[in-house]
Amino acid sequence: MKKYNVAVVGATGAVGEEIIRVLERRNFPVKELRLLASTRSIGKKLLFNNQPIAVQELKDEAFDGIDYAIFSAGAKRTREFASAAIRAGAIVIDNSSAFRLDPEVPLVIPEINPGDLKNHKGIIANPNCTAAILGTVLWPLHCEAKITRIIVSTYQSASGAGAQAMEELKQQVGQFVRNEAVTKSVFPHQIAFNVFSHNTKIEDNGYNEEENKVVKEIRKMFHEPHLPITATCVRVPVLRAHSESVVIETEKKLTPERARQILSHAPGVLVVDDRDKNHFPMPLAATGELDVLVGRIREDLSNPHGLALFISGDQLLKGAAWNAVQIVECLIHK
């Protein structure tokens, strides 16, 4: 079996670590795993299949011989180093927002639009976590009944803002338990025992960056540039995995029974919808899962062509690391 040289850029970050775990979990045919990060992490060792691998410096010369470079180090570093990786002959899979909306760059979820991979010019974008989780569940319903409107409200975990944000949540509950004053430095508001509008800038249309990403990225991946979508993105005091309350409208009437049947057979989706036991998707249950959980599948009481759903998915996996590795697997198997 052919093996590949894989670089992970931003290897010491929350998503970087998950990429290493997913490569192990998938038994990915790795020849060399090269871990790249900024200078302050050089020499740090991370385990891959129980072997310690030293982190190397991220620089233009770091990509020699690399087949696939998975970037997860922010938009700035992608803009700085992606071209060096491509020049070295690597295909770049980028987790940042740098090129997601670039018409020259495919934005791909393998369950949705694997065909877009064939047009890549050396770089493929991985979608925003919230859009990835949402799109994976909605795509099979769109194929069946043509979605004409999406309304989504999210319940996003702290780790979506990085490992430090997750630590801040842990620190704040510790302070609460010890009766100390709660302090904050990562999020603009207390996250423990609180809920707040997503911590990204509000753009001119009144929506924050996260909400606008969901709208634009779903439209791009679905090849539906005018699909009506509205999103409300909210942080909740959860460590990991995002949840989403979704209402869709469809051109063709979609009964809950038919939707459940379609989703039961959809790749990347796991139906968790036990009404008798009140057992539905939860972030704790989605944590560590490659599949996205969906339940509460029911008719929208306010619209005969509407359907309501509740989704939980691990934003570090399907929302980031797993989708990126999955893209590489697709490229290899083509």
Next chain:
Amino acid sequence: MKKYNVAVVGATGAVGEEIIRVLERRNFPVKELRLLASTRSIGKKLLFNNQPIAVQELKDEAFDGIDYAIFSAGAKRTREFASAAIRAGAIVIDNSSAFRLDPEVPLVIPEINPGDLKNHKGIIANPNCTAAILGTVLWPLHCEAKITRIIVSTYQSASGAGAQAMEELKQQVGQFVRNEAVTKSVFPHQIAFNVFSHNTKIEDNGYNEEENKVVKEIRKMFHEPHLPITATCVRVPVLRAHSESVVIETEKKLTPERARQILSHAPGVLVVDDRDKNHFPMPLAATGELDVLVGRIREDLSNPHGLALFISGDQLLKGAAWNAVQIVECLIHK
């Protein structure tokens, strides 16, 4: 100034305590405050305006001389004791779901339908907390532009399930901080660092009891028996105050500017909508407030006659104790 004899039924519960605090805060003209509860709380003393008052047994004879009896002891106790209170000459304001949908019983939010009070037959129902918070904000928009559809997803605090549920959340974060196994007894799922579909029974239409209450109670209070509404009710690890992500459609186009203007002058509503500072309603900020906070007021990107909002309100106050006391104030001032 005329003073009144007020009974609080379920005085030792989470809402009962809040009713006592609201009576103090409003400087309500109390002659006698009679605190009633089940036998296990008899003799327990609660402070009212710094005076200790002993809890008495809830029984048919307990209502002699009472003008207003505010019940917050569950539907079963209301069914058992409300008629005794009415026979004794009291007007009952009931926080439970026992009579909310009874066509003979007014279900009232003073900002919405105070006129319905005049038809009461001795008992007035206080709405469900989620419906109360939602209705208070939406009513002035309905008056202006006629709402034709409501889609709401909630972020409900632990204390909505009672004081014990709030203690369970505190206990679970304590266990987490001390690296102990997390245990549960009140909620069916772990609430710390988790999110789950509301812990009420799923009814035949696929919606849980809480969701169906929101639909039916809003319709009743708005006098719109067929208003299309769909709700998704979700618990989040917040101690107190519920939040709601809302999308409405209106017959007459309602711009965000006009909606903000209307809500700025609406009774019981406080607009918190600072896009530059990313400052919007949060449960921590709503806790202890009589008013309901609303922000993220923006056009629904998926519908030209749609408007999106985010709401936080103290479910123990406007969602329970405060609305009940406010009903009594209305009755007195008529």
